[in-house]
Amino acid sequence: GENVEQHPSTLSVQEGDSAVIKCTYSDSASNYFPWYKQELGKGPQLIIDIRSNVGEKKDQRIAVTLNKTAKHFSLHITETQPEDSAVYFCAASKGTGFQKLVFGTGTRLLVSP
């Protein structure tokens, strides 16, 4: 089955710096790659996603890139702010909307003022 690896497990940056989180997946049939942000005591919040027919997608300070050949995708956060501090999860799924999400192990991002 699909396996998603995520790194780093923790990431500390200064406010205003950029942060990059990387994930690799094993199943070449995977075609949908969302990123979730989870704050303490809350459920995962979908922040951005990308499909396999797109190489890059941006939404304000957040961007995701996908390299299908290498089977990896990355989350880029620019101009980080303390409120970006949270645990970020990447995930992968394949097929139609009936497929499960396979999650990475999470990255704890700490943005210091």
Added chain:
Amino acid sequence: DSGVTQTPKHLITATGQRVTLRCSPRSGDLSVYWYQQSLDQGLQFLIQYYNGEERAKGNILERFSAQQFPDLHSELNLSSLELGDSALYFCASSPGGANYEQYFGPGTRLTVT
């Protein structure tokens, strides 16, 4: 607020007992997913329903079962509870079909003592 609601927020029960977790999807969403989040296993897919029918099964124990009702709310039943079942249980909903996005509820924290 994702629009997905889950009750109860917290649940404390003893080993051997049975509990029911409830989820109401976003308005208009036909698909409901259940996930378990624990420290050692991360976020794991359990089961998916679409418009009342089971569509996909993941690492769900035989002691666990779920259903989706005609009004599209879903319940996850956990029986013969063990200490290792203590975890956060999340429900996510999705429109289904070509709409892949899954939106998570706030979760139910289950503690088995």
